């Protein structure tokens with residue numbers, strides 16, 4: 001181990017890279033370039049090992065999560081993930097790309113999905129949303145990731161279909177603890193989102209969140225919001241939120257909505273965490289079939305996911321902060337992809353190059 005001027009002690013890390021489908025490989029390639037630039041600038045050693053997942057894995061092996069991909073992810077220090085899915089693999093197919101991602105989250109025990117939402121000042125100025133609405137927006141949605149409707153029993157016959165929504169007390173407790181600990185390090189405000197006026201699982205969610213926060217985190221101010229009202233408040237008073245904790249399906253929907261605050265779904269990163277340091281890091285967006293293969297996808301959300309990987313799985317907080325500052329620098333300089341501007345948009349690779357240039361300046 002050697003102490004470096006502006007970074008952390010030198011680390012060696014083994015990272016699985018699962019690019020997936022559609023724009024997944026395009027945005028992941030830029031995050032990989034950024035990780036290599038971080039390794040070079042700070043003297044770390046990152047071994048980046050690619051593997052198949054999603055539709056690409058179905059085409060090559062018949063399975064959306066081949067056993068060797070899961071085994072690699074279980075050995076690796078962290079997983080960088082692009083996106084999966086697309087029109088080639090229909091929702092009625094027996095084997096679907098999305099099953100690969102869900103099995104990976106479950107297989108790695110990644111029950112807490114952190115989705116931070118901030119607003120870059122350059123993008124706020126250009127946003128169709130009012131500046132006073134966007135001022136001070138800085139929230140994190142903690143989405144439960146391995147329970148609820150996604151993982152309950154499923155049945156189908158000719159006349160009906162059935163998806164069970166199941167939550168156990170320990171499943172709710174552990175994700176609420178992750179969110180409350182996060183709130184303690186932030187503004188100490190936690191909003192638990194449910195549909196307790198209708199759903200039994202939500203009533204259990206609310207009671208459990210109430211008990212855990214009151215007894216274990218008395219310094220955290222807890223409020224409860226019904227999900228429909230929360231969806232409205234996210235776009236009418238978003239700056240009032242600090243940490244939001246919610247179940248799997250609600251978190252999926254609310255975060256696509258919240259991406260509008262940031263300016264594009266292409267900007268939002270995420271970290272999926274379990275009990276240990278290993279995590280899976282992916283942008284919140286999908287494979288974007290409408291723009292795949294054109295070289296125009298926004299890679300910033302994936303690059304910011306790589307920054308979360310550095311901070312949360314490798315303990316490289318200074319390096320993560322430099323990557324985040326490099327993305328902010330590229331945005332401030334107007335290096336904007338087509339989802340962010342109509343005036344002379346840059347391509348995916350050019351955006352990645354701008355981040356690397358900024359990183360090299362900021363890292364020395």
Ligand SMILES: NC(=O)c1ccc[n+]([C@@H]2O[C@H](COP(=O)([O-])OP(=O)(O)OC[C@H]3O[C@@H](n4cnc5c(N)ncnc54)[C@H](O)[C@@H]3O)[C@@H](O)[C@H]2O)c1
Nearest residue numbers: 083084085086265266284285286287288290291297298339
């Ligand atoms: N984590 C994942 O891998 C993930 C997440 C969401 C959706 N999906 C899958 O992706 C496929 C497409 O889903 P969808 O179209 O509903 O959602 P999507 O997120 O792929 O795309 C929604 C819209 O946002 C745009 N967009 C998304 N990411 C962008 C980026 N980085 N830069 C610029 N524009 C971007 C797309 O062009 C599209 O217009 C489906 O098969 C879905 O299941 C996968």
Ligand SMILES: CC(C)[C@H](C(=O)O)[C@@H](O)C(=O)O
Nearest residue numbers: 085098101102252284285286
């Ligand atoms: C592709 C799909 C299974 C996935 C989810 O719903 O979790 C996606 O929408 C996401 O947000 O990561």
Ligand SMILES: [Mg+2]
Nearest residue numbers: 252253256284
């Ligand atoms: Mg989603």
